[in-house]
Amino acid sequence: MKIIISISTLFFYFSSFFSSAQTDNLNKTDAAGKKQGHWIKLDDDRKKMYEGSFVEGIPVGKFTYFYDTGTPWSVTFFSNNGNISRTQMFDAAGKLTAEGKYVNEKKDSLWKFYSKSGKLISTENYINGVKNGTFKVFYENGELLEEQNWKNGVQEGLSAKYFDSGQLKYQRNYINNKVEGKATYYYPSGKVNIEGVYKNDLKEGPWKYYKENGTLERTDEYFNGLFVGKKDPNVISKEVEEKERKLSEQFEIKDPYGDR
Numbered sequence: 270m271k272i273i274i275s276i277s278t279l280f281f282y283f284s285s286f287f288s289s290a291q292t293d294n295l296n297k298t299d300a301a302g303k304k305q306g307h308w309i310k311l312d313d314d315r316k317k318m319y320e321g322s323f324v325e326g327i328p329v330g331k332f333t334y335f336y337d338t339g340t341p342w343s344v345t346f347f348s349n350n351g352n353i354s355r356t357q358m359f360d361a362a363g364k365l366t367a368e369g370k371y372v373n374e375k376k377d378s379l380w381k382f383y384s385k386s387g388k389l390i391s392t393e394n395y396i397n398g399v400k401n402g403t404f405k406v407f408y409e410n411g412e413l414l415e416e417q418n419w420k421n422g423v424q425e426g427l428s429a430k431y432f433d434s435g436q437l438k439y440q441r442n443y444i445n446n447k448v449e450g451k452a453t454y455y456y457p458s459g460k461v462n463i464e465g466v467y468k469n470d471l472k473e474g475p476w477k478y479y480k481e482n483g484t485l486e487r488t489d490e491y492f493n494g495l496f497v498g499k500k501d502p503n504v505i506s507k508e509v510e511e512k513e514r515k516l517s518e519q520f521e522i523k524d525p526y527g528d529r
Contacts, residue, residue: 294306294307295308296308296309296310303323303325304323305323305326306323307320307321307322308320308321308323312337314337316335316339318334319332319333319334319335320332321333321347327347327350328347328351328354329347329348329351330346330347331344331345331346332344332345332346332347333345336361338361340359340361340362340363341363342358342360342361343356343357343359344357344359352372352373353370353371353372354370354371354374355368355369355370355371356368356369356371360385364383364385364387365383365387366382366383367380367381367382368380368381369381373397375395375397375398376393376395376398377395377396377397377398378394378395379392379393379394380392380394386409388407388409388411389411390406390407390409391404391405391406391407392404392405394419399421400419400422401419401421401422402418402419403416403417403418404417404418404419408433412431412433413431413435414430414431414433415428415429415430415431416428416429417443418443423446424443424446425445426442426443427440427441427442428440428441428442429441432457434457436457436458436459437455437459438454438455439452439453439454439455440452441453441467447467447469447470449467449468449469449470450466450467451464451466452464452465452467456481460479460481460482460483461483462479463476463477463479464477464479465477465489465491471491471493473491473492474491475489475490476488476489476490476491
């Protein structure tokens with residue numbers, strides 16, 4: 270009696286065998302309860318959360334983390350006994366949004382952030398999870414928008430913002446997270462618009478406002494951040510001051526990563 274087995278039956282048999290063998294080798298722990306070998310972690314809905322390998326409970330090599338749609342949100346490479354991880358992060362469409370390094374699960378060294386179009390829009394520097402070094406934000410056209418300096422988590426030194434043409438918009442100095450010293454604001458042409466002094470994060474003394482042709486338009490006097498009115502034709506009224514305040518807000522471009 271002959272037994273005829275079709276190729277499709279053999280393929281199904283061996284596929285099931287190897288699939289079962291692979292599954293049996295997943296998600297193993299040793300006698301000490303440490304993860305060993307290849308792991309695929311699933312959530313309560315049986316959706317993949319991450320996939321990667323362990324040696325004595327320590328992640329090694331490539332790990333991929335997934336949205337519940339199955340699309341990767343992070344690809345990370347572990348090294349140095351799991352203490353260092355180099356990471357790329359992606360949005361739900363699979364586009365790169367950020368990349369950088371963790372040391373002991375804290376941001377370290379240079380981090381880069383990207384727009385939806387793939388353009389570099391921000392760079393940040395860290396040491397042991399704390400802001401250290403230069404932070405930059407860029408316009409979509411690649412021109413520098415803002416530059417800050419940080420030391421041990423505190424903003425220190427010059428801070429500047431720019432028009433998308435590359436022309437300096439304003440520059441001021443920080444000491445211990447507060448604006449201190451002279452600040453200068455510019456027109457897009459490069460001519461000085463406003464100049465004055467900050468003391469302990471507050472406007473102090475005379476602030477001068479110029480027309481674009483260089484002519485002094487008026488001088489405002491401040492004390493502890495409060496406008497001090499004077500009998501001077503160059504000093505603005507409270508109504509005009511409020512209008513000027515609203516206009517000056519154009520200089521304050523929020524850092525797109527400030528809430529991160």
